[in-house]
Amino acid sequence: MAAERSLRRSLREAWQGRMDSMRQHLADVENTPGLSLLCLLGAATGALCGLVILALHTGIHLLQDPLFELFGVSGAGFTETSVAFRVAVPLLGALILGLIVEWVLKSAEYGIVHIIERLVYYQGVLPVKAAVAEFTMSVLALTTGQSVGREGVAAHTGATTGSWLGRRLDLPNNSVRTLVGCGAAAGVAASFNTPLAAVIFAMEVVMMEYTIAGFAPIILAAVSGSLVTFTFTDVHPRLVAEYSGFSPIELPYLAFVGAVVGVAGAGFTRLCGALVPVLAKVRISLRIALAGLVTGLLAIQFPQIMGLGFDTVNGSLAGQYAVGMALGIGVAKLIATSFATAAAIPGGVILPTFVIGSALGSALGTFGAMLLPGDATDAGLYALLGIGAMMGAVLQAPLSALVVILELSGQTGLVLPGMLVVIAALVVSRRISVSESLFRLLLRRRGLDYRNDPISQYLRRASVLSAMNRRFRIVEPKIDRAALDEILENKIDWLLIRSREQRASLMRPGDVARFLNQEENDDIEEVDLYKIPGKRMDAYSIHVRASLQEAFDMVNRNEAEALIVERNVVGSNAITYGVLTREAIDGTYRP
Known part of the structure; x- marks a missing residue:
């Protein structure tokens, strides 16, 4: 018995010694051993996050299929449902979500804003309970057609996975922060199959810094997260974006399109900021129900705003909508998402910006074809550029937006018009919304702020x-x-x-x-x-x-x-x- 206890003690001390050595390496990730270890942990975090995305996708289908069968529209999309379905389902779903938050969870801490808050004030420690709650509620929200995306829960659960792994290994907080960024990047990459855009998004929006020590593990996390879901094509339906080139005579009009979408992006940001303090005075169950009601009423005329919106984006890319319908979809989605975001319905805003940007871009492209007959490109190009412009304007992340355009289209020829449109949207939106991204604005609405000076960046990394x-x-x-x-x-x-x-x-x-x-x-x-x-x-x-x-x-x-x-x-x-x-x-x- 004594020999067995001695052996266990020796093994425990040896393990503790190896772990202390690993922590010492990770304390300074600028050195080669520390960076290598962090890359391995980042890849593991990304793979775990990919599994979470598969679970999310499965959960949505397990709930949505019986729901559609109940209303007699099995196998159909939201656009093929009745008016009663479009109003009742979002409203009832929002009521259930509100009651769960008010009676069970007692608080609403979700998505990318929550990740940034925990990075700034809690050194990347994300509660597992909050991630599980958002996962469950996002399944319900997306099943019932709320105007949110799934990348919020993907990034949150991914970041929590990285945080949990770092804390289980008792790693230094600077390494935990990087693993949180790895999880966020893997979540976005696995959601859209855009690993490069996800990496830049994590660095540009979540971490708010660019370093080799951060890039390397986050790239591996995005790759491993995408690989897990790569073979499941229905997890991230393909966005069909094709174009046959553009004419130089269109460049002034493209800049105009970027400016118009920039106004829409700034308007979205400011509307969310204005609604947050107003809805904060209302019981959380009632404000979430109100957001569901707004979505339901708008969906009477524009059912395309319900759900994830991949079909709507593809419709805009294919030029299927007339000018009036495309504008209506874009404005209705903007209003519905503003209420959903301000009411704290779990989900994300990136996929809604895809829907808004593609719809507005399609409308402006069709209008441009009327102005420049024979010279204007088809509406699909403008819809694709509208996605990047809207994303860049709302997130204040021009590099992420530009890379999204390139990854979705697979066309390097879009670099020139993409840069023009995205920067035009960015400049206009910054002028209107006082240089703030939506996430930074929502953070300030909570009475918080983000120190991002060079000294703070360095100290957080060490x-x-x-x-x-x-x-x-x-x-x-x-x-x-x-x-x-x-x-x-x-x-x-x-x-x-x-x-x-x-x-x-x-x-x-x-x-x-x-x-x-x-x-x-x-x-x-x-x-x-x-x-x-x-x-x-x-x-x-x-x-x-x-x-x-x-x-x-x-x-x-x-x-x-x-x-x-x-x-x-x-x-x-x-x-x-x-x-x-x-x-x-x-x-x-x-x-």
């Missing part, structure tokens, strides 16, 4: 493990002279004085040595480190997983001069890893 000083010894306040002399013979930089009665303190060995070397102190047999002359710094405890941003905030908040990096272990004393001073933190970003 762990306390990469900057702490490991040359220290832990001592009692009162210590025998001989023991103290032995400690001082070692090459250490700090004495960490621990006492049950007082906060831990740090003292330089040189101050103690000078005191002991004085002739009048030769006969001292016991030294009280709290009473001898010398500078002592109160030291606060910080967890070994913390980032340098957390350390920086703690130092400023407590007006502390030093921190002790440690991990609490159940049933035993804390394990101390190192000492981190204010000067060491400042030295990481100052030359």
Whole structure:
């Protein structure tokens, strides 16, 4: 029995040693070992996220098929249903969603805004309960035709998967943040089969920074997430976007189209921002029900706004809608999605921007053909460019929008018109909506903001493990002279004085040595480190997983001069890893 316990202890210590070594590598992901490990973890996160997308797709079909059979429209889409179905189903679905949120969940924390909030204020720690709740409710929302997309739940569950994996392995918070970005990218990639756009979206919108250490694992996550769903073609129906080129004479009109769609994008953002404080005064069950009612009433005339909208986008790309119908679909979808977003119906806004942008682009393309007979390209090109323009205007993410156009079309010839339209939409929307993306606006409506200056970016990427000083010894306040002399013979930089009665303190060995070397102190047999002359710094405890941003905030908040990096272990004393001073933190970003 004793031998078995000893073996278990040895195995546990060996495992802990390997894990500590891995965490040390991940504390500085700029080095090759740390980046390699993070890439492997990113790929694993992406694969797990792909499985979640498959589960989401399956859940929607398991609920939607019986629902359509109940109304006698089995195998049909929302556009082929009766008026009663279009009004009743979104309203009843929203009522159920509202009651679940109000009675069971007590709060509504969903989607990409929630991811950004947790990255900024909680170091990437996302509650699994919130992700499970959004997954379940998104299935219900998408089944009942609410005007939302599925990329919100895909990104949220993916980000939560990355966060959960990082916390299970007890990784440093800087690595957890990157895994959250990996999950968000994998979710978007698996939803639309656009891995490159998903990578840029994660860096441009979620992480809000571009680094090699971030790009590499996020790329692998997007690839692995797409590969899991790649063989299931009905998971992300193909958007058929074909065009036969464009004429240079169209370029001024293309810029005009971008500007018009930019106005629509800014209007969408501002409408959402205006509705949030108004609906916040209403009980959450009633405001979600109101959003469902708005969708149902608009769907009486424009049923194309219900559900995911892939068929509607393909209809716009094929030029199937007349100018009036296309404009109506675009405006109705904009209004319905604004109410759904402001009411906090779980889902996303990216796929709705596809529907809005393609419909408005198709209408403007058809109108352009009237203005430039024989010179204008068909409406499909304008519908495709409208998708990028609307996405870029709403998300303030021009690179993501441009890459979406290229990946959906597979045509590099769209680079020139795509850049023109997307930038025109971006400039106009920034002028109208004060340079804010929808996610940043919704974050501010919660009373939160996002620090994204270069110093904060750097500090969030680095762990306390990469900057702490490991040359220290832990001592009692009162210590025998001989023991103290032995400690001082070692090459250490700090004495960490621990006492049950007082906060831990740090003292330089040189101050103690000078005191002991004085002739009048030769006969001292016991030294009280709290009473001898010398500078002592109160030291606060910080967890070994913390980032340098957390350390920086703690130092400023407590007006502390030093921190002790440690991990609490159940049933035993804390394990101390190192000492981190204010000067060491400042030295990481100052030359």
